[in-house]
Amino acid sequence: MLECRGVSKTYRLKDRAVAALREFDLALPPGSFTVLVGPSGCGKTTALRLLAGLETPTGGTIARSAGDTRVGYVFQEPRLMPWLSVARNVGFALEGRMAKPEIAKRVADILDVIGLHDFAQARPDQLSGGMASRAGLARALVTKPELLLLDEPFAALDAMTRRRLQSELVTLWQCFRPTIVFVTHDIEEAVLLGDEIFLMENGLIAERFANPILRPRDPTDPEIVRLRRAIIAGFEAGEARKTRTPKESTQ
Amino acid sequence: MKRLFAAGPIWPLVAVFIVAIWAAGVSLTGVSRALLPSPVLVADAMRELIDDGVLAKHVRVSVVRLVWGFALSTALALIVAFAFARVALLRRIVEPPLEFLRQIPPLAMIPLLILWLGIGEAQKIGIITLACFFPIFLGTTGGIAQCDPKLIEVGRVSGLSETEILRRIVLPSALPSVVIGLRIALGQGWRALVGAELVASSAGLGYMIEDAQNLARTDIVVVGVIVIGTLGLATDWLFRRAIAAAWPWVRVEHGAETHA
Ligand SMILES: Nc1ncnc2c1ncn2[C@@H]1O[C@H](COP(=O)(O)OP(=O)(O)O)[C@@H](O)[C@H]1O
Numbered sequence: 001m002l003e004c005r006g007v008s009k010t011y012r013l014k015d016r017a018v019a020a021l022r023e024f025d026l027a028l029p030p031g032s033f034t035v036l037v038g039p040s041g042c043g044k045t046t047a048l049r050l051l052a053g054l055e056t057p058t059g060g061t062i063a064r065s066a067g068d069t070r071v072g073y074v075f076q077e078p079r080l081m082p083w084l085s086v087a088r089n090v091g092f093a094l095e096g097r098m099a100k101p102e103i104a105k106r107v108a109d110i111l112d113v114i115g116l117h118d119f120a121q122a123r124p125d126q127l128s129g130g131m132a133s134r135a136g137l138a139r140a141l142v143t144k145p146e147l148l149l150l151d152e153p154f155a156a157l158d159a160m161t162r163r164r165l166q167s168e169l170v171t172l173w174q175c176f177r178p179t180i181v182f183v184t185h186d187i188e189e190a191v192l193l194g195d196e197i198f199l200m201e202n203g204l205i206a207e208r209f210a211n212p213i214l215r216p217r218d219p220t221d222p223e224i225v226r227l228r229r230a231i232i233a234g235f236e237a238g239e240a241r242k243t244r245t246p247k248e249s250t251q
Numbered sequence: 252m253k254r255l256f257a258a259g260p261i262w263p264l265v266a267v268f269i270v271a272i273w274a275a276g277v278s279l280t281g282v283s284r285a286l287l288p289s290p291v292l293v294a295d296a297m298r299e300l301i302d303d304g305v306l307a308k309h310v311r312v313s314v315v316r317l318v319w320g321f322a323l324s325t326a327l328a329l330i331v332a333f334a335f336a337r338v339a340l341l342r343r344i345v346e347p348p349l350e351f352l353r354q355i356p357p358l359a360m361i362p363l364l365i366l367w368l369g370i371g372e373a374q375k376i377g378i379i380t381l382a383c384f385f386p387i388f389l390g391t392t393g394g395i396a397q398c399d400p401k402l403i404e405v406g407r408v409s410g411l412s413e414t415e416i417l418r419r420i421v422l423p424s425a426l427p428s429v430v431i432g433l434r435i436a437l438g439q440g441w442r443a444l445v446g447a448e449l450v451a452s453s454a455g456l457g458y459m460i461e462d463a464q465n466l467a468r469t470d471i472v473v474v475g476v477i478v479i480g481t482l483g484l485a486t487d488w489l490f491r492r493a494i495a496a497a498w499p500w501v502r503v504e505h506g507a508e509t510h511a
């Protein structure tokens with residue numbers, strides 16, 4: 001169980017403070033699939049970085065259940081080591097932790113899943129943008145993490161690859177049951193993937209949507225469409241609040 | 252520069268051209284052989300030195316000194332640079348005296364080094380080490396400082412310890428800049444070595460030049476100059492080849508060694 005209570009994060013710049021995240025409450029039961037969705041700049045990446053322990057909160061608490069949780073983090077950019085082959089990038093977190101043949105096998109398996117088998121020995125600068133982001137995804141999956149944090153992992157992919165990897169991700173999740181927090185700005189993706197969807201706005205969780213629709217989910221399923229509409233409505237209400245607030249405050 | 256060399260066959264032509272001008276200049280002006288011997292005389296002297304094994308002996312002595320000094324300073328510079336990266340306090344204590352030492356040309360340290368280390372190999376190697384240390388050290392600290400913090404975060408979320416992050420992320424990403432430091436150091440070390448051999452020595456290329464000058468054998472002086480330049484180019488070339496083979500992602504520019 002991973003729980004955030006009243007977490008806030010304020011970045012101090014030279015002349016001002018940016019409240020990237022405020023009053024952030026989130027409870028993640030083991031094996032849950034949670035999506036954070038919202039426009040860019042609303043604090044999604046900040047939330048993930050706090051969950052990963054890459055940032056310390058300025059307020060509130062993040063409680064982890066005891067035990068050494070393996071964390072997989074897919075960054076918004078691929079962040080591959082330019083001096084390592086794709087295979088060694090993918091096996092990066094395993095090196096020195098287990099025997100070489102086992103690493104090789106795991107890496108080969110995940111490269112198959114992710115469709116990068118033929119590029120195992122390529123260098124990162126020989127990959128296209130989409131391939132590089134898939135390699136970043138493979139690097140996080142290969143450790144079989146208990147907590148998997150994904151920051152817009154499919155944003156750089158073409159629509160067809162994205163569909164395929166979305167269902168691969170769901171399959172992996174159903175097999176290994178990691179706790180997933182998936183960040184996206186794509187409402188359709190949020191609805192196809194998440195069981196719990198948090199709409200974020202200005203560093204705040206604006207609204208929570210439960211998504212009990214059974215998998216496999218079809219984007220044209222009326223229930224999916226209805227949920228999408230609800231989230232879009234929530235988003236538009238937020239936008240309306242945002243444009244209204246400054247006017248009210250000046251009056 | 253790069254295109255010139257990539258074109259390949261141009262530089263031998265340039266060499267031939269320079270030698271031709273040299274030969275023509277000597278024969279037209281009739282300058283004395285004590286001031287500038289003709290290419291033919293220099294070639295004769297070189298053949299003589301090669302035949303009786305004198306040149307090989309001096310080259311071997313100089314190269315062995317260079318290898319030792321270079322290896323020693325590489326090890327020292329890498330250790331100090333990474334220790335600084337790991338322990339901030341150490342850096343704050345040790346950096347000011349190091350910066351002070353850096354301002355002193357290695358050759359100005361020769362008198363002190365002779366007092367402390369004698370006039371044997373230790374003193375020569377000491378000079379080379381002093382000359383090589385700072386380029387490597389500065390290249391390494393610069394490379395470490397420029398390591399992308401985003402890659403370091405990858406190490407953090409992969410559960411790497413600080414030492415592992417240094418070894419597996421910071422060191423490889425600093426490598427291109429370490430290599431530039433190594434190349435500059437090689438040139439500097441070579442220079443310092445010949446300088447040290449000119450002052451107090453009984454063997455080595457610098458000594459050969461100094462000795463020839465005392466005997467008014469300008470032809471041997473010129474041989475020494477040519478050998479030193481050629482060996483410098485050759486070591487740099489070998490070095491670049493080795494780097495390209497070991498670390499193909501490090502781009503090694505021709506002529507990165509610009510400052511003397
Ligand atoms: N390191 C930082 N320093 C200063 N401001 C930051 C930093 N990281 C993020 N921010 C600010 O925090 C807000 C939220 O950023 P982020 O979490 O990256 O949003 P998102 O991922 O939803 O696009 C933005 O206004 C951004 O400018």
Ligand SMILES: [Mg+2]
Nearest residue numbers: 044045076151
């Ligand atoms: Mg983001």
